[in-house]
Amino acid sequence: MNRQKIAAAALLLLVGAGALGCSQSTVTIHSTKSTAATPLNGTFRLDAGQCQGATVSGTYFRMINPNGNVNTGPFFSNPDSLCANKTYTLAVPGAQAGLMTGTYQPNPTPAFSAEGGALANGIVQPQGFTAINFSISTNKVDPQTSKMVPAPAIFNTNGKLSGQIEAWSAAWNKLYFNQGSPKPDGSDPGLTAPLTGSYDATTKSFVITWTSQVVGGPFNGFTGLWHLAGTFVPAK
C-alpha cells in the first residue's frame, strides 16, 4: 500500500514537473516572441504641432533651463511660439515629411542664411526661435562635436519604441547644438534621457519623446525636450 502511494506520488510529481516544464517552455517561447525588438526602417512622418488652449499635440520642442526638470521646468520662453504658452515651439513637417531611420538627413550647404537662420528643411521646416530660424538635421559627422554618429535607429517592442538618435542636431544662429540621445560620445549628461515612445502597429501612429542636454555653447546646461508624433511609413 505504501509502495503504491509512493509510486502514485512519484507519478504525480513527474506529471506535475512535466506540465510545469511544458508551461515554462510555452512561457519562454511566448516571451521570446514578445520581447523581440523590430527595427522600424522608414519615415516617421510628423504631424504638425498644434496648440488648443493648454493642450499641445503633434510635434513640438521645449527647452528646460539649467537646473530645471522635465515636469515643471522652468522652460525657455520662445517669443516666436504660436502657442499661448510660449515655452512650446511647434514643428511643421519638412520636405521629407519627417524623420528617416537608417539614413541621414544632413544639413544643406550652406547650412545658414546670412542672418544665421538655419536652412535645413528635410525633417521639419525652419521655425523662428527668438527671431532667428532654427531647424533640425541628422549628419554622419555631428557638426557640433565633429564626432561620427550612427544614423537614427528606432525599434518597436510590442508597441513600445526605443532606439538611438545620436545624430539629431539643431542649428540656430550659425551655431550647432547636438540634441541627440545618447550624446555622440555615448554619454547621457544631466537630464539627457533615452528615446522612448509608443507605436500602434495597426494605424502605424507613433509618439516619440526624449531629452538631450546641450553641452557647450551659449545654451550650455539647457535641455531640449523633443516630442514627435505622427505616422510611420515603412521603407519600400
Next chain:
Amino acid sequence: MSAVPAGRPTDPVARPKRWALISVAVIGAALVVMPFAFNMFGKTPKGAVMIAEFKPFMTTARLDGFQTDLKQINAGVQQSNTSVAAYLDTGSNNRVSFDSAYPTFASFNQQWPAIDSKMTGMMTEVQANLGNYLAVAALPSFRLFPWFFVIPGVLIFGFALATLLKPARWKWGRWVLVVLGIGLIAAPGVFQMFQRAPKGGQMMSAFKTIETTQNVQQIQGYFATMAEGQGAIRLEIVPSLQRSGLTQAQIASRFPAVASLDAHWVHILNDMTPMIGAMSDNVASYQAIASLPPFPLFPWFFVLPGVIVAGVALAAGSTRKNEFVSEPHDQVVSVPEPQGVP
C-alpha cells in the same frame, strides 16, 4: 703630436666641485619636475584654447559693438516704456493698462535695469582688459610653456650628471651650463614676460568673477529675459502701433529707438550669443589656468634657476689640479713627439 694612453702625468685639467654639480643637477631636475607638479601639461593647453576662443571677441571694434548693442536695447526699452506706452495708453489715466496689456514687456522692463547694469559693467571690465589680453596672447603658445621648463631642465640635469660621471667633461660642460643658464635668464626678456605676465595676472584677476559657472548661468538667464522682452516689443507692441494706424516709416520716425532695436535685434543675437558661448565653454579652461602659480611669478621661474646654474658653473670652474686623469681607458692625452723622429 701624437696620442698616447692616459695614466701618465698630464697638463693641469679643470676639475668641477662636486657640490656645484649636484646643485646644478638639482636645479635641472626641479625644472623638469615643476610642470608635472603643477599639472602644466593638463592645464596650459586649456589656457591656449581659452586665448584662442576669446580672440574673435577681443578687439576694440567687437567690444565697442557689444556696448552699442546694450545701448540699443536700453534705448528701445526706455522708449517703449515711455513714449510708446504713452502713445498706446491714450485715453487711459494710468500705466496699469499698458502693463496689463503687455505683461511680458512689463516684466522685462522691471528686470532690465539690473540686467543692463550687470552686462554693461561686465563688458566694461572686459574692455578694460583688452590690453592685458593682447599682452598674454602675444606670449608663446601656452601649450609650449611646460616644455620651456622641461627641455632646459633635461639639458642642465644631463650635463651635470654627465660631468659628475666624467669630471674631465667639465672643461667644456661648464660652458654649456653657463649658456643654458644665460638662456634661462634671457628667455623672459626675449618674450617680454616681465611686461606681459603681470598683465596676464591682471586679466586673470579681472575675469575671476566673470568666468564662473554661476555668472555664465546668470548671463544665460539674462539672455533668455532679453529675448523674451524683445519678442514682446517686436511681436506685441510694434504690431499694436501698426494697428493704431502708424506705418512702419511713421513708427521709425516717432519711435526710432524701438525701430532700431527691432532692426538690429538679429545682429545683436549674432553678436552676443557666440560670446556667451565662448564664456560658457571656457569656465573650466579659466579655472585650470587660475590654479597655476600667479602669472607675475613666471618670469622668475626662468631667471632664478638661470642665475643659479650660470653662477654656479662659473664659480665652480676655477679649481685646477695637476693629477692623473681618472679614467685611463677613455682618456688620451697629447705629448710632444721627440725631435728628429720622422
